[in-house]
Amino acid sequence: MRVLIADDEALVRGGFRVLIDNEPGMIVVGQAADGATAVDLARQTRPDVVLMDIRMPGVDGLRATRQIADDPDLADVHVLILTTFDHDEYVIEALGAGAAGFLIKNTEPRQLLHGIRVVTGGEALLSPGLTRRLIARLTHRTPRLDADALAQLTAREKQVVGLVAHGLSNTDIANALTISHATVKTHVSRAMTKLGARDRAQLVALAYQHRLVEPPDPAP
Template identity: 45%
Template structure:
């Protein structure tokens, strides 16, 4: 798995690459010091995952994510945003821009590796410590009121929706609901189709924005 790391702080960037390189099957294929350099390298190398800091000079991580993974991108690249800030409006913007995950820089190597793997397989991961608070806070600030899907959600889809919004993994949802992993994935696919969501992050955001999850 080839990962591009972009961060304007040399020590942080080098540290992230060292953590990733130490994992079997993961290679830090390139480094970038700002968003412009990151976008150029990503388009040239087509890495499996891009790991972007939120705040970078020239072009920040949000705009870099939108350029590579936004709604209008035909062949989006998986982008994970990593930041120092626990509750930062940039994070919400990054997820809206198409990022598949959000981590704090103090999350630790295990969660970093999990996020990279999740993004590479088309899933998404948000740091569990901030998932509910982050999404519910910005849902309350959202100017637009999300509409209900044309085809109503089934009772089971509502259960899966709530679990995903609370940061549960597919395996945890399967255990909680006493169903198979493939069944959870099928429900999640159906949810994304009905809600017009591209990934589980957008599914979770919709749940919070419609008031289905409190905090």
Template identity: 50%
Template sequence: MTTVLVCDDQALIRAGLVTIIDAQPDLEVTGECGDGRTAVELARSLRPDVVVMDVRMPVLDGIEATRLLAGADVPEPVTVLVVTTFNLDEYVYRALRAGASGFLLKDAPSAQLLHGIRAVATGGALLDPDVTRELVGKFATRIRPAETTPEVPLTSRELEVLRLIANGLSNREIAEELVLSTETVKTFVSRMLTKLRLRDRVQAVIYAYRHGLVS
């Protein structure tokens, strides 16, 4: 059973998320709240497998709450899936930098939300492909350094997979692009993350642009 904490300041949306999640036999909502400070407190006490976090919330916004729960300096990070109405703005980039393992828009189908929760709960990461492409297009110059890119310890195939991830492709899309099986792609992704000491695909996207591997 995957336990979930739902954090959204709009009671109606929060109730909808709780209903959708609790209806699944393998998912259980163990708590809910409407502000970032309470989200941090509940996450630390309940230790859910996944926190579904809104971005704009009172007292403490979702980005800062995510940083406190999943940031690089957190000893025991909590997995956070950001779900918000906001897309084409800096919130996306800031949320991912804060440590979120995934990002979905609230108008995404219920099945995609449930897939996202399950994906990040098992150590994966989820980026809405459209969000990824917009993120890349808007913030690439900020993420990518001007200096010469250092040598990256990846094979040519692993590097190719990394570039496709950075362009917003899913494992299935990468498999189609490279004419490989999905399982083979998963293996390449796992090796690439291990070699680069990255936690998930979100960090891989940022790494690729920060090191000038895609343009």
């Protein structure tokens, strides 16, 4: 797994590099101290995952994430936001910009490595504790999809989207519905296409925003 690190603190970049390079099957292919450099290096190195800090000089992490997401040549590059700030607005902006995941920097090393694997596989990742607050914020926002877009979903696709929104992986969904892993992937892919979601993170956001699944109890 090829990883690009974007953070304006050299010590942070160095620590992440040691952790990742010592993990079997992972390698750091570049480091950037600002968003503009991160985008340039993403185009040069084509990493599987970009570990992206939010607050960086010049082009910040959110703008850099949007530029990567909007570049069709970087469709296979997944951005994992890694920051000290877990403010809800940052999470919403990051997902809206096209990030595949969001973790706080004080995350345990094993969770960071797990996060890299998850987003490399095309699945969404949110830091523990953020999901319920994110859901609460999104469900009170003005819907961005019209009824025609929502009506395109089949009953099975809605069911699968609901399970995705509750955090189940494709394997979990396949086991729960007694269908094949490939069938789950097909349903997820079709739902993303119909709703205009770039990745699973945006699919989850849309699912709660448009009440395709009821949000969980906001109590911790």
